[in-house]
Amino acid sequence: MKWMSYRLSRNRRLLQTVCRVSLLFGLLFVSVNARAYRPFDSTDADVADAAELEIELGYFGWERAEGDSVYFTPQLVLNYGLTSAFEVIAEFDVEHDPGGKSQLIDPGIFLKTVIKQGVLQERPGVSFALEVGALLPSAISEEDRTGFEAIGIVSGMLSSYTWHLNFGGGVDRIDHNSFSLWGVIIERPVSPSLRFVAELNGEKLNNEAVENSALIGFIWEPESVPDMVFDVGIRHGVSDEAADWGATLGLTFSF
Numbered sequence: 001m002k003w004m005s006y007r008l009s010r011n012r013r014l015l016q017t018v019c020r021v022s023l024l025f026g027l028l029f030v031s032v033n034a035r036a037y038r039p040f041d042s043t044d045a046d047v048a049d050a051a052e053l054e055i056e057l058g059y060f061g062w063e064r065a066e067g068d069s070v071y072f073t074p075q076l077v078l079n080y081g082l083t084s085a086f087e088v089i090a091e092f093d094v095e096h097d098p099g100g101k102s103q104l105i106d107p108g109i110f111l112k113t114v115i116k117q118g119v120l121q122e123r124p125g126v127s128f129a130l131e132v133g134a135l136l137p138s139a140i141s142e143e144d145r146t147g148f149e150a151i152g153i154v155s156g157m158l159s160s161y162t163w164h165l166n167f168g169g170g171v172d173r174i175d176h177n178s179f180s181l182w183g184v185i186i187e188r189p190v191s192p193s194l195r196f197v198a199e200l201n202g203e204k205l206n207n208e209a210v211e212n213s214a215l216i217g218f219i220w221e222p223e224s225v226p227d228m229v230f231d232v233g234i235r236h237g238v239s240d241e242a243a244d245w246g247a248t249l250g251l252t253f254s255f
Helices: 002-031
Strands: 053-065 068-081 086-096 102-116 127-135 147-158 161-171 178-191 194-205 211-220 228-237 245-254
Touching: 068 245
Parallel strands: none
Antiparallel strands: 053 068, 053 245, 068 086, 086 102, 102 127, 127 147, 147 161, 161 178, 178 194, 194 211, 211 228, 228 245
């Protein structure tokens, strides 16, 4: 019993330390104006190692559209490596509106596989992956059905830049209306532990206007904290259907 009590106490201290480090990082970026591969909407052509659990935690998200602001916390993505080429992904967001209402949105479960190993697997050439899965019913009343999504992902390198191209589609949770989506991610090292990142992505629901947005941000992998990656991003809508502005802070860790 003493051993179990010690382990529980130790785990609590570790969790408190992680939360404090995350909060400190967030405050630092806020003071200087600061679903997928954080902080992007798109993803890369790689999977978690076999038997590895990777947690993508967005501990702050903000979106402003037509004068109204909505906050998201947490934004959670769990990636578990089934083999060296397959991973299972579960994700959801918790949305908080200005009236104080909170609800679970955008839940989903997916299977991702690397079809061709390449630069992300330390092999020559591009990496190619496929992600397919179910869009589960949301707490939003009109999103009470199960949808489907499939995305093809290609990742490669050009000079000092790493790029990821996404293209796919599916049917939504509302009335099984078809949609298409795409995204381009660009990453460039600033230092051995810091990368500047940018994304341009969009989604087109059948018979509706296209929703395009752009993101810029940074990904920081501190050498002193192995297996932990921090991110920050600012998003701006580039079409009328997209939210005007958005921001996200988060971290990814694995064990």
